[in-house]
Amino acid sequence: MNSLKDLFHPRGIAVVGASKDPTKIGHIILKNIVEYGYKGGIYPVNPTVSEVMGLKSYPAVSTISDKVDVVVVSVPNVKVLDVIDDAGKAGVKHAVVIASGFKEVGNIELENELVRRARRYGMRVLGPNIFGYVYTPERLNATFGPRDVIPGNVAFITQSGALGIALMGSTILEGIGISAIVSVGNKSDIDDADLLEFFDEDPNTSVVLIYMEGVSDGKRFVNVASKISMRKPVVVIKSGRTEAGARAAASHTGSLAGNVLLYETAFKQGGVLSAKSVEEAFDFVKTLSWNPLPHGERVVVITNGGGAGVQASDTLADDGIHLEKPPQDFVEEVKKIVPPFASLANPVDLTGMAPEDWYYRSVKLAVQNPEIDAVLILYCHTALTSPVGVAKAVSKAIEEAGVSKPVSVAIIGGMEAYEAIRYLTSIRIPAYPTPERAAHALAAQLKYRRYREYLMKKEHLINKSS
Numbered sequence: 403m404n405s406l407k408d409l410f411h412p413r414g415i416a417v418v419g420a421s422k423d424p425t426k427i428g429h430i431i432l433k434n435i436v437e438y439g440y441k442g443g444i445y446p447v448n449p450t451v452s453e454v455m456g457l458k459s460y461p462a463v464s465t466i467s468d469k470v471d472v473v474v475v476s477v478p479n480v481k482v483l484d485v486i487d488d489a490g491k492a493g494v495k496h497a498v499v500i501a502s503g504f505k506e507v508g509n510i511e512l513e514n515e516l517v518r519r520a521r522r523y524g525m526r527v528l529g530p531n532i533f534g535y536v537y538t539p540e541r542l543n544a545t546f547g548p549r550d551v552i553p554g555n556v557a558f559i560t561q562s563g564a565l566g567i568a569l570m571g572s573t574i575l576e577g578i579g580i581s582a583i584v585s586v587g588n589k590s591d592i593d594d595a596d597l598l599e600f601f602d603e604d605p606n607t608s609v610v611l612i613y614m615e616g617v618s619d620g621k622r623f624v625n626v627a628s629k630i631s632m633r634k635p636v637v638v639i640k641s642g643r644t645e646a647g648a649r650a651a652a653s654h655t656g657s658l659a660g661n662v663l664l665y666e667t668a669f670k671q672g673g674v675l676s677a678k679s680v681e682e683a684f685d686f687v688k689t690l691s692w693n694p695l696p697h698g699e700r701v702v703v704i705t706n707g708g709g710a711g712v713q714a715s716d717t718l719a720d721d722g723i724h725l726e727k728p729p730q731d732f733v734e735e736v737k738k739i740v741p742p743f744a745s746l747a748n749p750v751d752l753t754g755m756a757p758e759d760w761y762y763r764s765v766k767l768a769v770q771n772p773e774i775d776a777v778l779i780l781y782c783h784t785a786l787t788s789p790v791g792v793a794k795a796v797s798k799a800i801e802e803a804g805v806s807k808p809v810s811v812a813i814i815g816g817m818e819a820y821e822a823i824r825y826l827t828s829i830r831i832p833a834y835p836t837p838e839r840a841a842h843a844l845a846a847q848l849k850y851r852r853y854r855e856y857l858m859k860k861e862h863l864i865n866k867s868s
């Protein structure tokens with residue numbers, strides 16, 4: 403089996419089924435490859451035309467004299483095997499099979515034959531039944547999804563096509579930077595574990611997000627996940643949790659969704675953070691990819707509203723994080739800022755009359771204090787302050803603190819609060835519209851820290867005994 407290096411760093415990429423018709427998938431994929439800025443060789447393959455988008459079109463992959471590492475196959479299912487034979491004989495190492503009409507509709511033999519043929523040539527198969535893949539460090543967008551993915555450090559593996567494409571768009575809206583997006587569809591050959599092995603080694607990826615309906619080799623997935631989780635967090639949205647969901651997954655990608663408890667246990671063993679919804683997963687990804695790893699679990703909550711503080715405390719407690727009294731030197735300094743009736747236990751309540759400057763000074767003190775590991779900042783919009791003003795005060799405090807520490811911010815209110823959240827996420831400070839979401843996302847980071855320590859200890863013990 404060859405590694406996936408050439409899939410993500412191809413010297414040349416051929417698109418079989420590249421049509422002049424702008425409504426066809428093969429055309430859109432070619433357009434995205436060209437327009438997103440891929441610098442390797444781009445080769446449309448279509449015997450019925452001489453050029454597509456100004457690029458010479460080839461009648462078959464085997465007629466291309468330059469090096470082609472990846473072939474994107476966008477012709478109907480019945481034509482795929484011939485393309486695999488042709489590309490395989492030409493020495494192509496990866497086939498990205500877009501076509502549907504395989505295992506997901508009961509065409510198991512066609513899918514098995516696809517993998518058999520590919521193996522004959524030492525070729526790996528991504529798909530079938532997929533929308534393609536993206537790798538931003540190579541400016542490669544070989545999908546029929548949105549073009550302008552934001553480059554960043556999150557790799558996103560998705561078993562669902564349409565949902566995956568929609569989520570590609572959501573990452574742009576949410577300001578989440580992407581290293582890779584991989585549609586895995588039926589996972590006939592390349593699966594989550596193969597990709598995790600690649601992303602473990604990939605210097606451009608620091609967090610992996612997976613939308614999963616099922617895995618065929620659970621043991622291998624856990625082994626690989628527990629290795630990568632010692633270095634990089636993995637978040638999984640496991641769908642098909644209910645009987646109805648499992649039935650839907652079976653007809654979608656032909657996956658066996660399996661017992662939910664089994665999956666939850668396996669995820670824990672592999673150090674994987676499980677998310678129940680897309681919203682929760684995106685919330686986790688923001689803290690995990692934008693914050694540094696926390697040194698410990700001493701969280702201080704700074705708020706201007708008692709209720710928001712209570713909600714955040716409850717959420718943290720539900721997640722196993724218990725708030726302790728803040729360090730005395732921090733309390734003494736905050737006392738100099740706030741009125742005498744402010745409650746300075748944890749949560750630290752700056753009171754409803756807190757202006758931007760109190761946020762600036764108290765957040766800076768918290769970030770700088772070595773006895774505090776993470777800071778949760780809550781702000782309820784009052785007429786005394788502007789949410790964007792508070793957001794700017796918070797970001798200034800974090801920037802000037804001179805220490806990198808995990809933070810999470812809730813800006814609670816209407817339209818102006820939304821603008822403040824957009825401002826903070828644009829500068830990669832995790833910000834949310836409710837105290838619960840901000841607290842839960844921060845807790846995910848602390849949970850990951852625990853998982854990581856457990857996995858590292860376990861590995862240390864295994865190494866010692868062997």
Ligand code: ACO
Nearest residue numbers: 419421426427447448476477478501502531532533563564
């Ligand atoms: N080599 C090269 N080109 C060929 C070959 C061949 N062997 N055979 C045909 N072509 C050309 C065709 O002539 C056509 O070009 P033209 O427009 O110039 O005539 C082009 O390749 C495409 O072939 P079509 O037969 O027109 O196929 P079409 O583009 O309509 O559909 C597709 C192909 C997209 C693969 C379709 O069969 C399919 O499976 N669609 C579903 C894809 C999908 O949903 N994927 C799942 C995940 S994504 C999600 O869920 C949103």
